[in-house]
Amino acid sequence: MSHSPIQRGDPDIAFKMYGPLKLADKFRIDPLRDTIRAYIREDWPHTLQSWDEREALYSRRLKSSPASTTMDDVAPEPASVIRLARKFEPRILAIAFYHLSRLPINATYGQHNQAPRHARGMRGHLLSPADREKAALGRERMTRWAADRLEALQLDTWQCSVDEGCHTHIYWRVVVLQRTIMRSMDVLTTLRSMQSHKVERGTSEVVEDVVCQECNGRWDQILNEARRDFFDSLSSFFPDL
Ligand SMILES: [Zn+2]
Structure with a gap:
């Protein structure tokens, strides 16, 4: 050939x-x-x-x-x-x-x-209709997973010893994060796009977001861990395929 x-x-x-x-x-x-x-x-x-x-x-x-x-x-x-x-x-x-x-x-x-x-x-x-139903069910489960994860992280009690402004900025990031997941239905991409270096460069909705280095490090770690756990959970969002 x-x-x-x-x-x-x-x-x-x-x-x-x-x-x-x-x-x-x-x-x-x-x-x-x-x-x-x-x-x-x-x-x-x-x-x-x-x-x-x-x-x-x-x-x-x-x-x-x-x-x-x-x-x-x-x-x-x-x-x-x-x-x-x-x-x-x-x-x-x-x-x-x-x-x-x-x-x-x-x-x-x-x-x-x-x-x-x-x-x-x-x-x-x-x-098939069954495929569509599985996709819809997975979408529900993923959205709930994200909500549960954000709740468990208790980001509203964020503490910083360097700059008290960090608390407000981090809380604002959580708002944008939730909003973006609801809009895009894409948890992996949203968690990646909300990483601090991207936020700082202004590629997300968060503008003039100044968070100290230590808090950015913690924030990125939280996001990365959430992404890994989410990816590893994919088969539980879509069981019996
Ligand atoms: Zn800080």
Whole structure:
């Protein structure tokens, strides 16, 4: 074969290669089957670090693409991934459902009339009613998890020996954090975007937020731990996939 139809890094590989993968599986063409599965696993990793790298990669791809390109052109679509994963790669289901559940229910793949360029969509017709229910249930559980976590952290009693202004700023960050999670339904991205160096650079809604170095260190540690715990809990938000 002079030209392979399987392209490593093709964001739509789960959709394009579903048919070939079924054939490869049926006729025991193991190299083809294993290659397709390996490429798909790269998009849906099992560690938080790899997941962050993947998300950063899609952002870089979008940035370096022409203005008419949208995120759907450079990042995978979840419904086709779930369809394939259920049959061939069940271990990636939880992270694929996480991505699905952070999308608006009516976000159609490749059709973002008014949506921003970085918006992503789904092929809704590939999802079963049970899939939709699981995504909705996971969304509820994740939101409650975030609320419980914030409550348990008792950030309203934040204490600082250096600057008494820290308490107010930290409390304000918590307000923005909650608001952003409610709006984006994306806990991992929100926790990352609220890290202190990003807040200080003004990339979030928090403006003129001056928190001492020690409090920023504590804050970042809290956020990082929450992100790790959240990522490790994905399968409990989406059980029985
Ligand atoms: Zn402080």
